[in-house]
Amino acid sequence: MGAFVISKRFDNQYKFVFTSRKGKVIFTSMKYELKFESEEAIEYFKSNISLATFEKYRSAGGKYFFKLLLDGAPFALSRKYTTELRVQKGIDEIVKYASISEILDFSDNDLIFLD
Template sequence: MGTFVISKRFDDHYKFVFTSRKGKTIFTSPSMELKMECEESIEAIKTNIEKYTYVKARAANGKYFFKMMLDETVIATSRKYTTPLLLEKGIDEIIRTAVKSDVLDFTMNEFVFPD
């Protein structure tokens, strides 16, 4: 099962990534000003996964990627894949597991292993 991970960028904006069950990033959201925006976007993805479209493209280096879109809005951009088959597997993992995925929040900037 995949996992949504919310984190803070260096510019104090927030983002979330969706990772596969093996821990590989599948897609990353754009920057958001508030953590609540990330939480709302994740909830929208989980409840309306069938409404999203996946626009496939090829990068200048020849690798494949997709943009997850709702209407004309880019919700997330995938990592780069070496083959079209791996790209399809990434999309399939989102469709199959996003609804039941956990959400992890790593925005507190607290040291995980205190003295």
């Protein structure tokens, strides 16, 4: 099962990533001004996964990625993949596990792993 991980960006805005069962980032969200907006976006996505569309692309460098749209609006951008098959596996993992994934909030503590 994957996880949604909320974090705070250097510009004091919030974002979240969806990670695979193995801990690899599959996609990164758009940025949000307030933390509760990112939490609401995750919950909305989890309950409306059927409204998501995935647009596949290939970068100029030959890497593959996808844009995740929710209700036709940009929602997230995937990491870069080496093959189109891996892109599809990332999408399949989202469809299968996103609705049951937990939410982890690391936005309040910059020092998660202390010495």
